[in-house]
Structure formats: structure tokens, C-alpha cells
Amino acid sequence: MPFASPWFRTPAALLCALSVPSLAQGAAQDGELAERLYRSGERAYAAKSYKEALDTWGQLLQATPKSGFAPQALLRLARHQVEVERKPETALPYLDRLKAEYIKSPEAAEGLLLRGVLLARQARRPADLKDAMAEFNRVLDLFPDAPAVPEARFQLGRAWRDQGQWGRALQQFVEAFRIRPDAAVAPRAMLQAAEVLDLMGDLPGCLRMLQRLRIQAPQSPEAREAGWRIAVRVKHRLQKPPLRNGGPWPGGRAKWLKTPTLLALAPDGDLLLYQNDLDHAFRLHEGELVAAGPAATGVRALLASSTGALWLLSKTGLVREDAPTPLPLGTLGTITGAAQDRWGTLWVADAKTPALTLFGLDGTSRTVASPTANALAALPSGGVVIAADADRKLLFLDADGQPRTVVPYGRDLPAPFRYVVALASDGAGQVAALVDGGDFGEGVVILGPDGAVLRQATFKALGISGRITSLVLDREGGLILCDRRNDLLIRVD
Structure with a gap:
């Protein structure tokens, strides 16, 4: 066997050390490419060049599926189908992938919430809400501090209300505005909490909640709703003047x-x-x-x-x-x-x-x-x-x-x-x-x-x-x- 010079023998540890910079460099390049593609899609979308934006985000998912911008792109693609195309059924594949491949990402919370909302819209009777409720519960269990939590609680409350579970519905509505009183969903949650209190036979509690809504969110559409709901309840149920x-x-x-x-x-x-x-x-x-x-x-x-x-x-x-x-x-x-x-x-x-x-x-x-x-x-x-x-x-x-x-x-x-x-x-x-x-x-x-x-x-x-x-x-x-x-x-x- 020929003698191998030690000058020509590279230690395995040295080979590994040499490969690390190249891998890190490749990851950095992928990250830079992903960010450029994502920002390019954002620019096109802001200009309402929707096809260009969707194609760009699709290219991002194909070229850099492991980047941190991939789940963001999936969420934007899903929202476009819901908000612009008005085709919620075509949003679900994007949300399914987000759930399956990027469940650890911060965007997964909003993706699960949106998926649950779309499943709830497909329901035609109370028994059809189970899958939607599972998604709302996943948001609460996996992302307890995420901004999506108040909306998830609100949607869960609606599902319980639609199934006639007034107590469980009230608990979720109250939590939705208690944990984040400044959240956009808070006025809606308070309005629904008031209606559930009425269904439970608690008219005084209902009226107090409606008045609280008017005080805490006076400029909201829900406050205007609360105004006439208070008036008709007081007239019909408390004052009861002769017709x-x-x-x-x-x-x-x-x-x-x-x-x-x-x-x-x-x-x-x-x-x-x-x-x-x-x-x-x-x-x-x-x-x-x-x-x-x-x-x-x-x-x-x-x-x-x-x-x-x-x-x-x-x-x-x-x-x-x-x-x-x-x-x-x-x-x-x-x-x-x-x-x-x-x-x-x-x-x-x-x-x-x-x-x-x-x-x-x-x-x-x-x-x-x-x-x-x-x-x-x-x-x-x-x-x-x-x-x-x-x-x-x-x-x-x-x-x-x-x-x-x-x-x-x-x-x-x-x-x-x-x-x-x-x-x-x-x-x-x-x-x-x-x-x-x-x-x-x-x-x-x-x-x-x-x-x-x-x-x-x-x-x-x-x-x-x-x-x-x-x-x-x-x-x-x-x-x-x-x-x-x-x-x-x-x-x-």
C-alpha cells in the first residue's frame, strides 16, 4: 500500500469546520433572498398588482421554503383569497400547509384562527362547528400570549352560543375583552356577552353590559347597536307602557x-x-x-x-x-x-x-x-x-x-x-x-x-x-x- 503523506491527510474535524462557514453562508443567502422576495411581493400588493405579488410569494415558497418568511407568505396568500378574491375555499390549502409545516412560527396563531373562522362559516348547523372550535382552542393552547387570542376567544364564544351553551359562551366573551380591553374585538365581545346574559334570563346584567360598552367604546358601531337594544328592552320589558x-x-x-x-x-x-x-x-x-x-x-x-x-x-x-x-x-x-x-x-x-x-x-x-x-x-x-x-x-x-x-x-x-x-x-x-x-x-x-x-x-x-x-x-x-x-x-x- 502506497505511503500517504501527512500533508495530504485532512483531519475530519477540519473538514467539518470548513463546511460550517459555507452552510451558514448559504443559509444567510437564502434568508436574504427570502426577505427580498417577500418585500417585493409587499410592494406589488400595495400597488394592487396582485398577480405579481402572488407569483412572487409563490416563488419564495418554492425557492426558500425553510426561511422565516415562508409562513408569512402563506398567510398573505390565504388572506388574499378571503379578502380580495372572496374564495375562502381556495385559502384553506395555504392554511393547511401553514398548520402542517410551520406550526412553531408566530404566524401559525393567525393561520389557525383564520382557518377556524372559515370552517365556522361553512357550518350549517351547530354540530358542524367542532373542527372550527378545535382550531380556536389550538390558538389558546399553543399561543397563549399571541395577539390572536382575544379574537379566538370571541369566535369560541360564538360557537358555544350557537350550540345553546350560554354559560360557556359568556365565559369566552368576557375573557375576550378582559385580557385585552383595547383589542379591536372587545366591543363585539361585550355586545355578545350582553345578548347571552339576556338569553340566560339576566336582564339587569344584560343592560349593565350594554351600558358599559357604550361608555368604554362610545365611537364603535357596537355602541350604537347597544343604544337601541337598551331602549327597546327598557320600553318593552321594564316600562311596558300601554300601546x-x-x-x-x-x-x-x-x-x-x-x-x-x-x-x-x-x-x-x-x-x-x-x-x-x-x-x-x-x-x-x-x-x-x-x-x-x-x-x-x-x-x-x-x-x-x-x-x-x-x-x-x-x-x-x-x-x-x-x-x-x-x-x-x-x-x-x-x-x-x-x-x-x-x-x-x-x-x-x-x-x-x-x-x-x-x-x-x-x-x-x-x-x-x-x-x-x-x-x-x-x-x-x-x-x-x-x-x-x-x-x-x-x-x-x-x-x-x-x-x-x-x-x-x-x-x-x-x-x-x-x-x-x-x-x-x-x-x-x-x-x-x-x-x-x-x-x-x-x-x-x-x-x-x-x-x-x-x-x-x-x-x-x-x-x-x-x-x-x-x-x-x-x-x-x-x-x-x-x-x-x-x-x-x-x-x-
């Missing part, structure tokens, strides 16, 4: 409509009404009546969707202001009412169907066992209230269609009524019923979230003579009545 006839509304207008038959209130407070002689719906905004949505004949139900769009239902189908084509309603031909719940599901009652038919946003439908309903309205707790004339009962249903409260017709009234012509509700939990028949006769009844009668009056006592076919509860605690015979609206306060 009085305010006369034709608005501004004393008389004989100004063409056979109004249906009313609804939009989320922004605008009144929606359908005029039978014109085969058209209208929006009353700041005193001006403007045609809304397409023309439709034989309309039996009118409602405002959660986005504020006007929806009309007849035996020919669902006509939507925000959709180009009507949605067929199958065999439902004698519709008596409709409501959209907080999940986006459309509940439809039919006079000849001893069940409620539920239509999802994806076009699917299912039925929920129920007595034949002749009127219904959405509830802020997530379900609906229905009137079943055959059984002489009002049923407050949860989001799964199970009775939460059953109120026999005439309970807490001086005399019973026989029929419910229409139902309406407000965001603070009150329900108004337009009733007729029996010893009570024709009139209105306002009930609380527990079904207790708060205020009531007959039309005879109010001096109202007409054919009242529909009603809404406004944000001032008044009732707007639709008088088909006299072609006008009447306000009762």
Missing part, C-alpha cells in the same frame, strides 16, 4: 300605497314592503320609496337576508335580489311564511305540509318535523318562532328545530285568540304577533324571549279599522302595521 296608535306612518301619509300586503325590516333598519297591485317590492329609505329586486306575482312571504338583500317567495320559487335566477321550492305551493336563520338557512312553512322545509345556501334542502305552521320569524338565538293554529301554540325552536319554549295561545292575556296572521321579531329578542279571532279579537301581542307577554292591545282599543296583513318591530320599540284596505302604514308605539 298607542301613532296614526299613518311615515309623516302622516295616507292612501299613498297600492295594496301593501307584506313587510320586513332590513338589517340596516330600512323598511321593505311588497305592493300587491304593483307586483313589486320596495325599500323605504329616509322617506323615499324605491323599487327593489325583480317583479314577482303572488308573493306570500317577504324577508331581508342576513346580507340585507330582499327575498320574495311564491309558489313559483324564491326570487332573490342578489341572485340572477329563482330557486325552485319543490312541491311547496301554499307558502305561509319564511325566515332566514343566522346560518343562512331559509326556513319555509307551507299550509299543506306538516313540517318545515329548510333550504341551504348550496341549494340542498331537508325537512324538520313540526306542526303545520301558518307564520314564522327568525330568532336572534339562532332558531325560529312558529305559530301553529291547529295546536293553538307558539313554538320557539332552536337551530335544530327542537322546541325550546311552547306558549299556548292566550297565555297571560285577558282573553284567548284563535289565529296568528303574521309574526315579526327584532334583534333584541322580542317577538310580535298579529292575532285574530276568539274573545280577544284582532290585535297585536308583544312577547319576550321566554314567551311571556310584555304588551298587548286590540285594534278596537287602538281605534284602528282596516285590514292589517303584516307587521314589523322597529329599532325604536314601535310596531309598523301594513293596512291593505286603506293603502297605508300605521305605527303603534
Whole structure:
């Protein structure tokens, strides 16, 4: 064997030492490249050159997947799909990768939160919230000091609320604003905490929380919401003044409509009404009546969707202001009412169907066992209230269609009524019923979230003579009545 000179033998330790600078240099170069790519994408995105920005961040992920900028790029790509493209389903692959490959990164907290929010939006019933709740809990468990924690607690509280777990929901809402009173989510959490306290039967606690919200965040939209919610609760549940006839509304207008038959209130407070002689719906905004949505004949139900769009239902189908084509309603031909719940599901009652038919946003439908309903309205707790004339009962249903409260017709009234012509509700939990028949006769009844009668009056006592076919509860605690015979609206306060 030839002799090997020691001058030509390099120790292994020296080889390792020589390789360290080259590896460090390569990592530094990757880090510099990743930062340059990320900043370049930021510049393009700020200029709204979205394609350039997305391509640049995609190149970053391909060239330097182990850099600290990779999880930031994934989060930006996911947010773009949600906020700009409005395609949340295409955001999930980015968030899945962020969760799988970069769970130790600071961006993982926001990624898990966003993933949970998107999964919650896909839910169509309370049982579908489990995966979303798991993501919110991961934020709390893995990143207890992250800025995303208050929002995660808020979202977890909403999930518990939607499942009827009021105590657990309240705990999360309170923690959301307690740990970070200055967080952007704090006013929303306080508003929801107040609503849950009301659902738990703690009206004083609800009112105190709403007032606290107004003091701590006076310029927030939630503070304005709190203002009218306090006012209607105090009026209906504490003061309970006798109902009085305010006369034709608005501004004393008389004989100004063409056979109004249906009313609804939009989320922004605008009144929606359908005029039978014109085969058209209208929006009353700041005193001006403007045609809304397409023309439709034989309309039996009118409602405002959660986005504020006007929806009309007849035996020919669902006509939507925000959709180009009507949605067929199958065999439902004698519709008596409709409501959209907080999940986006459309509940439809039919006079000849001893069940409620539920239509999802994806076009699917299912039925929920129920007595034949002749009127219904959405509830802020997530379900609906229905009137079943055959059984002489009002049923407050949860989001799964199970009775939460059953109120026999005439309970807490001086005399019973026989029929419910229409139902309406407000965001603070009150329900108004337009009733007729029996010893009570024709009139209105306002009930609380527990079904207790708060205020009531007959039309005879109010001096109202007409054919009242529909009603809404406004944000001032008044009732707007639709008088088909006299072609006008009447306000009762």
C-alpha cells in the first residue's frame, strides 16, 4: 500500500469546520433572498398588482421554503383569497400547509384562527362547528400570549352560543375583552356577552353590559347597536307602557300605497314592503320609496337576508335580489311564511305540509318535523318562532328545530285568540304577533324571549279599522302595521 503523506491527510474535524462557514453562508443567502422576495411581493400588493405579488410569494415558497418568511407568505396568500378574491375555499390549502409545516412560527396563531373562522362559516348547523372550535382552542393552547387570542376567544364564544351553551359562551366573551380591553374585538365581545346574559334570563346584567360598552367604546358601531337594544328592552320589558296608535306612518301619509300586503325590516333598519297591485317590492329609505329586486306575482312571504338583500317567495320559487335566477321550492305551493336563520338557512312553512322545509345556501334542502305552521320569524338565538293554529301554540325552536319554549295561545292575556296572521321579531329578542279571532279579537301581542307577554292591545282599543296583513318591530320599540284596505302604514308605539 502506497505511503500517504501527512500533508495530504485532512483531519475530519477540519473538514467539518470548513463546511460550517459555507452552510451558514448559504443559509444567510437564502434568508436574504427570502426577505427580498417577500418585500417585493409587499410592494406589488400595495400597488394592487396582485398577480405579481402572488407569483412572487409563490416563488419564495418554492425557492426558500425553510426561511422565516415562508409562513408569512402563506398567510398573505390565504388572506388574499378571503379578502380580495372572496374564495375562502381556495385559502384553506395555504392554511393547511401553514398548520402542517410551520406550526412553531408566530404566524401559525393567525393561520389557525383564520382557518377556524372559515370552517365556522361553512357550518350549517351547530354540530358542524367542532373542527372550527378545535382550531380556536389550538390558538389558546399553543399561543397563549399571541395577539390572536382575544379574537379566538370571541369566535369560541360564538360557537358555544350557537350550540345553546350560554354559560360557556359568556365565559369566552368576557375573557375576550378582559385580557385585552383595547383589542379591536372587545366591543363585539361585550355586545355578545350582553345578548347571552339576556338569553340566560339576566336582564339587569344584560343592560349593565350594554351600558358599559357604550361608555368604554362610545365611537364603535357596537355602541350604537347597544343604544337601541337598551331602549327597546327598557320600553318593552321594564316600562311596558300601554300601546298607542301613532296614526299613518311615515309623516302622516295616507292612501299613498297600492295594496301593501307584506313587510320586513332590513338589517340596516330600512323598511321593505311588497305592493300587491304593483307586483313589486320596495325599500323605504329616509322617506323615499324605491323599487327593489325583480317583479314577482303572488308573493306570500317577504324577508331581508342576513346580507340585507330582499327575498320574495311564491309558489313559483324564491326570487332573490342578489341572485340572477329563482330557486325552485319543490312541491311547496301554499307558502305561509319564511325566515332566514343566522346560518343562512331559509326556513319555509307551507299550509299543506306538516313540517318545515329548510333550504341551504348550496341549494340542498331537508325537512324538520313540526306542526303545520301558518307564520314564522327568525330568532336572534339562532332558531325560529312558529305559530301553529291547529295546536293553538307558539313554538320557539332552536337551530335544530327542537322546541325550546311552547306558549299556548292566550297565555297571560285577558282573553284567548284563535289565529296568528303574521309574526315579526327584532334583534333584541322580542317577538310580535298579529292575532285574530276568539274573545280577544284582532290585535297585536308583544312577547319576550321566554314567551311571556310584555304588551298587548286590540285594534278596537287602538281605534284602528282596516285590514292589517303584516307587521314589523322597529329599532325604536314601535310596531309598523301594513293596512291593505286603506293603502297605508300605521305605527303603534
